[in-house]
Amino acid sequence: MIRRSIVLFLVLFLTMPSAAHAYADPGSGLLLWQLLGSFLIGLSFYFRRIIAFIKRLFTPRDKR
Amino acid sequence: MRDPAGYLVTCGGRLVRIVRPGYVGAHEGLLTGPWVQALCGSGAVSGFRILPADEAVALVGHEAVGCLCLEHDVIRFPSYPSEWPLEMLCAAAEHTIQLCLQAPPGVGLKDATPFNILFQGARPVFVDVLSFESRDAHDPTWLAHGQFVRSFLLPALLNAHYGIPCHTTFLAHRDGVEPEDAYRLLGPLARITPPFLGNVTMPVLLSARAERDADRVYAPKRLGNAEQAAFILRSLFSSLSRTMRSASARRHRKNIWSTYTATCTYTSAGTAQKTAFVGKLMQESRPARVLDVGCNTGDFSFLAARAGAEVVAIDLDPEVVGSLWQRARAEQASILPLVVQLARPTPALGWRNQETPSFLQRAEGYFDALLMLAVVHHLLVTDAIPLADIIEQAARLTTKWLVIEFVAPEDPQFKRLLRGRDALYAWLDRAAFEVELGRHFEVVRQEQLVDTGRWLYLAVKRDAL
Numbered sequence: 001m002i003r004r005s006i007v008l009f010l011v012l013f014l015t016m017p018s019a020a021h022a023y024a025d026p027g028s029g030l031l032l033w034q035l036l037g038s039f040l041i042g043l044s045f046y047f048r049r050i051i052a053f054i055k056r057l058f059t060p061r062d063k064r
Numbered sequence: 065m066r067d068p069a070g071y072l073v074t075c076g077g078r079l080v081r082i083v084r085p086g087y088v089g090a091h092e093g094l095l096t097g098p099w100v101q102a103l104c105g106s107g108a109v110s111g112f113r114i115l116p117a118d119e120a121v122a123l124v125g126h127e128a129v130g131c132l133c134l135e136h137d138v139i140r141f142p143s144y145p146s147e148w149p150l151e152m153l154c155a156a157a158e159h160t161i162q163l164c165l166q167a168p169p170g171v172g173l174k175d176a177t178p179f180n181i182l183f184q185g186a187r188p189v190f191v192d193v194l195s196f197e198s199r200d201a202h203d204p205t206w207l208a209h210g211q212f213v214r215s216f217l218l219p220a221l222l223n224a225h226y227g228i229p230c231h232t233t234f235l236a237h238r239d240g241v242e243p244e245d246a247y248r249l250l251g252p253l254a255r256i257t258p259p260f261l262g263n264v265t266m267p268v269l270l271s272a273r274a275e276r277d278a279d280r281v282y283a284p285k286r287l288g289n290a291e292q293a294a295f296i297l298r299s300l301f302s303s304l305s306r307t308m309r310s311a312s313a314r315r316h317r318k319n320i321w322s323t324y325t326a327t328c329t330y331t332s333a334g335t336a337q338k339t340a341f342v343g344k345l346m347q348e349s350r351p352a353r354v355l356d357v358g359c360n361t362g363d364f365s366f367l368a369a370r371a372g373a374e375v376v377a378i379d380l381d382p383e384v385v386g387s388l389w390q391r392a393r394a395e396q397a398s399i400l401p402l403v404v405q406l407a408r409p410t411p412a413l414g415w416r417n418q419e420t421p422s423f424l425q426r427a428e429g430y431f432d433a434l435l436m437l438a439v440v441h442h443l444l445v446t447d448a449i450p451l452a453d454i455i456e457q458a459a460r461l462t463t464k465w466l467v468i469e470f471v472a473p474e475d476p477q478f479k480r481l482l483r484g485r486d487a488l489y490a491w492l493d494r495a496a497f498e499v500e501l502g503r504h505f506e507v508v509r510q511e512q513l514v515d516t517g518r519w520l521y522l523a524v525k526r527d528a529l
Contacts, residue, residue, distance in 0.1 A: 028274035028281055029243060029267035029270045029274050030209060030214075031205070031207070031274065031281055032281050033270055034206070034209050034300070035281065036270075037262075037300070038204045041295070041296045041299045045289075045295045
């Protein structure tokens, strides 16, 4: 039941039309999204060797 | 024109970029540096030379005083995103991203628009050298990311997933598609799944928040570690490149023109006869610039290109133009394929209608040979253009040669287009066609295609005789 409610909430949250912003800067949402992505990628920078090692484990030897 | 750092002027066929005095210091070192010079040498960036001050003033006039003047290599037939199929838009995007990825630390692109790219034949060339800027190597953000998404990524994704041809997007919107506009087109599932989730839905949902915190969002960002900033930017560019490649690879439909040569009425003998007819002109007269109207698979464009001509090949179908571009790129042929409908050619666009000239402004008088094979009946019937106007337009496009195919109303393909309007074209026969042709051209050679009853004409423009 809880899982179903969460899924329903996510679907409604992501599919409902956003409010109209007549004077909104259309680029600001993209920039904020880029910043959030950059934050996560920036974190992965510190674990890049571990991530590369895990990736290598799942990469066939002939494709390395 | 829009860049405060500089602008372009043409002086007697020479193309000069004037960098305004306040921006010379920021650009001169970068433009004369080894990286940009190497890109110019490889052809990835349009070549230029810095004009000595006295030569610049003599060429441009007093507005050059105190400015940095660059004389660019001229790409003689410019084309614009409103004429590119999906494949060419993706190639332009990939070219832009590769420049970002290859840039040395502390250098980047300040904008990312398809208008920074022109095609030399089928090869993309970056032309706006003032887009290169020095940047803080510790800054992990790319301010041009939003412009890249709007003007490359979203038009490509909407083309690939929803069949909205990207060239039509640029006819109406210079800066591409806003995420808010794309969002309204998407179904519920597309909104919550890649690639639209990250490029449309999340930016739309975040835009209200971003607007409230605009000062913080746009404040310069700086990390303590330049290597980390470079890692973030590389990841961003690689992600954009992957998304563009996935759009390019996605085939959303087959169409009738893609398989035209397999389904049309020509036999192999007819095709060979036509090839020999066109080939003879190319070998004997060696036209330098050829326009192939209704190029379809581009077989005659390749014939002309192999004879040394610079070819512009136009067709109304973006899918066949995309396929032709891929083939021309693979064979490094001097062919520029464009999505242009001769009955409704690309208009002049932009500020004062002067930012991008119309197709006819660029094409009229530029070509010394014009191919109009199996196309006149489409213009006549489908587009209802009078024959006299078609021939007059042909005479405006070519300075000398015209290869034109006459298709009679009895031809099965002509009949398919008529749809019961036979009476409208009852007057049309070879004699009537030759009278109209004769008003602007003199027929040099004519030949009946053995299998279809169609006629090929090689004609020379009267004022070129």
